[in-house]
Amino acid sequence: MTFKENARLDTSQVRSGGGGRGRSGGGGMAVGGGIGGIILLVLYMLFGGNLGGTSGVAEPETSWNFSGTEVEGTGEEGASGDFSHCKTGADANEYRDCLVVGTVNSVQQFWSSAWSQYQPAKTVIFSGVVNTGCGTANSQVGPFYCPLDEQVYIDVSFFDQLDQMGADGGSLAQMYVVGHEYGHHVQNLNGVLGRAQQDPQGPESGAVRVELQADCYAGVWVAHADGTRLGQEDAAILEPITREQIQSALSAAEAVGDDRIQETMQGRVTPESWTHGSSAQRQHWFMTGYQTGDPNQCNTFAAADLG
16 A cells, blocks of 8 residues: 555654563563574464453444544654654655554544544554563564553564565555554454453464454455545545555465464464464455455454354
């Protein structure tokens, strides 16, 4: 996807998490480094595993209001980082941290208009190590959402790793990451995120259903990101989506499938240990969200066949 060059970015929706050594906090699971840590953490954490506890469990929200208005920023700069170079869509098209800023703006613009109960969440852009409400994490974790402080955490160097895993390097492959993590925020607000911990492994586990729903929510956002389906083109900060860009998002979904990662890292596929779903499942649910544009079609918990 391409940002409109003159679109204004709202940097108040992100902050810098800095780097360096951190201290544990929030009683969450500590995150270690090393090759073994990378393998375990990629399988458990990539694209939305959480470091600590989650909110209570409830049935998925089924009533959505698509008649709202766009989210507006406060005008404040990022809390502790310098995002002063992220002013316009042209900057988002050039710089990866600005791309994250613009994506956060677009995702939250959609969810604020789609669901009256949506509450904005900040994204923390960090490098190396970051303290979170769920504990201390490092870049090896990959992007994640912490339900205890209701923030998304991203080290943009992960996008290089994503390319090495097989994604095509396109902008929508990277934006899909952000859209997925905000899908977890929606789940947290809905009260369903805890199902991932209650049933943490297996091809039809609660964990897999949680991750596939977040993929679907990312697809729903993409469906509405340029505003054309709702007649809100003037409010959107993104240009119309192309078929090639959708293929870019699908390349990322394929790259982070449990079967793809397991085959690469251990030479065999073990579905009983899946936490996020296969490449085909992740692509299927992203496309379900994109093709329908309807969050109500993302109820993976009721699906007899996950694809």
